[in-house]
Amino acid sequence: MLFPNNDGAISSKTPEFHAIILAGYGNNLDPLVDDEKGVHKALLPIGNQPMVSYTLQWLEEARVFDVLFITPQSHKAAIQHHLSSSNSSWPSLRVELESVDDEEAESLGAADLLRMFADRIHSDAVVLPCDFVPPPSLPLNLLLNAHRVDVEDPVITALLVETGEEIKDGPMPTLMGLHAQSNTLLFVDDNADPDDDVSLRMNMLWRYPRVQLTNRLMDSHVYIFRRTIFDLLQQKDDISSVREQLVPFLCKLQYQPRRREKYGPIINPNANMQELALEHSTTYTASPAQTQRASKEHPIHHSIVSTPFSPRSGASTPAVESVPASQIADEPEEPPSDHPIRCNVVVHRLKDGYAARANTLGTYFELNRQCLRTTATAPVTGEGIDPKAQVSPDSLVGASTRIAERTTVKKCVIGKHCIIGKNVRMSGSVLMDHVEVHDGAKIENCIVSSNCRIGKNASLRDCHLQTGWVVDDEASHKGERLKRFEAYEDED
């Protein structure tokens, strides 16, 4: 009774961390994703690898083996297939694939999903999106350690990523407030109205007098949650989004005493273990404020502590008596409790490598480019590549792809089983699998989905092509989103 089993305790049965991967539809990646044709966001290639494999490898490296993979029902089969087929890159992961009904999945937020599967999680959780691509300089362990070593035992550790200059089609930055000295996340601007002034609470500024406000950081949606957050989610069922509701809510808990009073016991169920232990010690005399607080917040412990040995019933200190109880009870704001709630934050700077979520076309494209930057600098050769073709070293060419003579490829990612004709010029583009490019085509800064066919002498610039799109011979497109509405007959 006195020492109930701590949920967060490390035992042989429950792992230290349980990973939860949330895979969604990727509505911002239109026209690349196409659920009808089985092209799902989680499996979109980045640097010729499905993006989810980066996440899984990241977990594997950090030795977080228990993974709960939540995906919409319609994606399940394809992802299941991918997980079982390329098991070799994450041999020790135990991935449980769970799905939610498609209609529900559309309307549910990340927090709703977590709430739904809360009973599956018995330890602290690492919540990740399927689309986060970490640079090599950012191992997951960095994050886990930040969560582990923090003396204040954070309820949440969030990963923020510096965005640098704005990327075209990139995500909108939100305003965030940090306490840089203690790596505390203090403020997430949850006000959607851009005309309103930013309101900063004074109680935050009293507690954290130095707040760094920035709109250059993105929430990576990689979080480490304390187990009790799931209890909180059960309690507060109006929280639907993690990023927009749960995190701002937790931030506010840090400096709003009333809220903390209300929700603190859920998050810190064993908060006064130390106090309790001290009260049983014979040499301990509680300070009046502490005693008051303890009795105010945790009335249940009265029955436990009033043993004959307790200092409260025995030699109570004169200080307790000299201060009228009413005064302390009337304190407008409660003194900070011994177990503050803290939102830890890890900031990944741009200079340490580009990290982002591939949830918009802009970041998807940029991540592909970043992949090229980190790949080998040796000139790319392969059986399918004609010796007379020029493929720059900073390109990536998938297996069984054929590139014909006098074709130049610069800074491109080319998938598997592509057929590229003669005299083709390609630069800065992403080609997925099974793309056919006919002779003399020009492709610049484009994303070409799988099974596309690009006709002879066609010219494409800054275009995004849907799966199976056919570009006619001699056609020219610039800055377009090539997406079909009913034109199915174009398929070959």
Added chain:
Amino acid sequence: MPPKDTQRDKGSEEEEVLQAVVLADSFNTRFKPLTLNTPRCLLPICNVPMLLWTFESLALAGVEQIFVFCNAHSDQVKEAIQTSRFSQPSSGVHIVPIVSPRAMSVGDAMRELDEKQLISSDFILVAGDVVSNLQIDEVVKEHKERRKKNKDAIMTMVVKRSGAFHRTRPVGDASVFVLDPTTSECVHYESILAEPAKRSIMLPREVMEKHHEVEVRNDLIDCSIDVCSVDVPVLFSENFDYQDLRRDFVHGVLTSDLLGKSIYCHVVEQGYAARVRDTKSYAAVSKDIISRWTFPLVPGDNLPGGDEYEYRRGNRYISKDNVMLSRTCTIGNDTIIGPQARIHDNVRIENSVIGPRCSIGPGTIIRDSFIWDDAYVDAGCTIEGSIIGQAVHIGTGSTIKKGCLIAEGTKLGPKAVIGEFKRISREKPPADEEEEEGEEEIAEGVVNGMAHAKRGHFSRMPLALELGEQAEAYVWPDTVGADVGADGRSSSAARDADSEDEETEAWGNLKHLRLGMYQADISLSWTEYGFDPYFSDTDSSDDEEESSLASPASGVLLTPSGDSIPDFSLAPRSSANFRSECVSSLERALAEGHTVDDAAIELKTLRMASNVTMTEVRDVVIEFVVGLVKGEPGSAAQKNNISPVVERWAGLITNLMASERVEMLLLLQVRFKTCARLPNYLAAFKFFLYAFYNEDIVEASSIRAWLKDPRSREAMGKASQANMEACWKQGAHTLAVIEADEEDSEEEDEEDDSE
């Protein structure tokens, strides 16, 4: 005399002469009644007039020409300058006093400066009560560098990093600076008063578009040292409504789209600079000097004014000039004994400053107090946490509790008992202080109109106060109600929110008051255990700011709680006259049946004459109109009386309010929240609101805006919070009646956030 002085003279003559402007007047009355006969800048701090500290700080920075703006008691200031060492030709500093009796604010002084064309280049603007050891010339250099690149960088404010709860950072007079960390440009400024308590600060979103990363700093002490370019006085002239340097000028420049000027901050990490803003910071700065934070300007070394002290262990300073210390007296830590002071047998002095030529009688105990020049304290007295002015005579066996201010020449005792937080002077308190008294009365009984009940200002409260048989003294009315002792929180209700430009009112006081209560216990236990209250922050951080959140100890000085001198600042009542005149003008208008237009014109003239803000006028009018409604609180009669009254005055209210409907509703709300003890009365709020609506004074949209306005739900002081909220709820209800589709009022937020 010293060769380096002349050298410096020569060296800088080729360059520009560094000029400084000292504002000797503080333009507020927080030190009353101590400042009745002495200008504030000449009040001694550690036995040296504050002005000399300022001069010394400036001389340290290599300033060569100082203009001193004086207003009140200018002859004394001039004389002090004459007799100081800076008037000697060898000092290397040229001091020019400028008397400007018309100046009522910093703004006026700056306009006069512009008129006189005294300033030739960038100059240092500093208050007359600053103690600092900073190298201000470095800041000037930095400022000039910046000016070369950017002509619009017109000002550099010197701020010092400390903690949020630093003792020299008064809770009632702090400010939040929003800085760009790379350029240290100040992008937003907001002053934080203790009352009305700010719930949040509003940062304009445009700021974030220009600066992608800013730092919000609530841990900076505003040193009141600014390096200004010549444009600053000009800007003051152009914007003749700027009064306060920070709240008007800085705020105005930063929020203006047209001026295009920028203001920078210089964040001092090392060194000391602080301004004596009020009695609380007076105590804090004294302690800082005694603890030698101001080195090299410390007693026993380079004390301005030139008195020599012997520095003993435990920060005891005993003057080398004929001090008589009895063999049996006990001088505790952190104490200064001034020249020619006489300390008799068995005297116990701790943590205090004893001025020159003071005499402390046998067996007297003095703790945490400041005894100024020539004071005479007879045998067997106890003085705690108070300021005793010049030549005060305290008779045998008197007791002065903490927080008292005893002004110059007062006689008390024998056997006087002065309760906590009394202000006593030899002269009668001026008339406007009585007004203050009356106002509190009103606040309690608004229903019955403007009853100016004048409680005798010589009120003797038999329990708390005994002046003694031979006393020559007047007790000033309490700013914090006498009922504080009863429950320690009630009188914040009595303070209305007229503090448009006045600082630290009841809530702030109250907080300190309560702090004092705590501290009595604490400091007692300290003495018992022999702790040094300055450097032991073990208990203090917990106890001192119990009511607020603890500071993450980032300050140089950890929030010590030795400063038991609370903020006694009075509600300065320059506007009190205005109030009474306003009310009588309105009464006349009522009696003689003036048209509302005439009344409005009269009010506007009054406003111009007394130089008060529009808000004040509105407040008076609202107060007056509310007061006109007769009838038993909550009764039907009262309800029926409302609409004719409102109808009669609708024109006037509309006229005065212009477009500030939301503000008017706020004022109305504030007016109502003050009647804490009349629950029935509160109910009338909605009738008023409804009547206002009927008379087209307000529209549904303004009510909605008011409801949304964070101020309408702001905690104006704890006791009254419930009333504010009651009003707010009624308002919400009324709006619902007026308009069926009332918006969802964010219940969750309301419930969680109200503190």
